[in-house]
Amino acid sequence: MASSDEEHKSTSRAPYPKWILAAISALGEKEGSNKSDISKFIETTYSDVLPEGHEAALSDALSKMKESGELLFVKNNYLKPDPSSTPRRGRGRPPKPKQPLPPGVSPPTPRPRGRPPKPKDPLAAAIAKAASGLPRPRGRPPKKHRPAVATSPKKTLKSSILKPSVAGLKRGRGRPPKVRVPETHAADE
Template sequence: MTANHNASRVMIMAAIEDLNEKGGSSKAAISKQMESAYPDLPAAHATLLAHHLGKMKQSGQLAMVKNNYIRPDPDAPPKRGRGRPPKPKTPLPPGAVVSPPRPRGRPPKPRDPFAPPAPPKKKSSGGSGRPRGRPPKKAKTAPPAAATSAPAAAAAAPTGAPRGRGRPPKVKPAVAPVAG
């Protein structure tokens, strides 16, 4: 830690002691106390104060109770972290060899050393003689449709082109010109 960090922490502790509030001192109250005691603070005083208060809280120099910073009670037991504490490890006797941890996953089946080597496996599909999966689509081959006068018949006649997705568009009937 540099001298500036130590000086900031000393100023924060002095401000908390000067305020001497029973429930602790808020960040705003600490800031006002420091500004009145030290008029030549830098422009980034609020940011630096927040940084140092957070660091002091993490290191255990300050405790936080209801958004107020207080000096921790020296007789209080240390605060435990989240989660279940680890099991205590028993020390190994001297000269004991530590085995490597077991690998992950299921262990392989034991092999018979006197058995003949297995023949190489061929790709089988389960005995039915068919390949696995869905068979590929066959290409549609239809004879060319003769031209008809009915538009509905033309729309229903299969064409060689694949259909698009969704509902087909409406086909408007051809209107014959009226001779007059």
């Protein structure tokens, strides 16, 4: 029973990162090695100590090494990063360099996203609500009657010729009908 526990512990601690790096360097392909080539190399070289879930463990180790930056994943191939090359930058804008704080000073709290809210004065809000009275009803407000404004005599003369003035009648909607002025024949007289 003790031997099976030891066996289980040894399989979970299989040195996959070391095996993967050895496989990539031994295969020596310029554009890197794909997962199936790495798996075949590990199966042939380390067949005596290979755990049961080899494929799943290899996939897990490859993804962890890719995320940590130990391996580069280019065109479905894994390869070792060149030590002289600059590290690959992630997506998006790089963060601004932070200035170190003097000792004994706590870092400020981060600002929330978006526009800061306007300062609210509770007294001003209460006064505005009281001044407005009841809340406004929905829809357009009714038209208020305006008193007639005195017009110039020139306009009144012209308007009296064109249309008869009827006091107190509202104008109808739309364009008013054209008024025909009766023609006077100067030749008849």
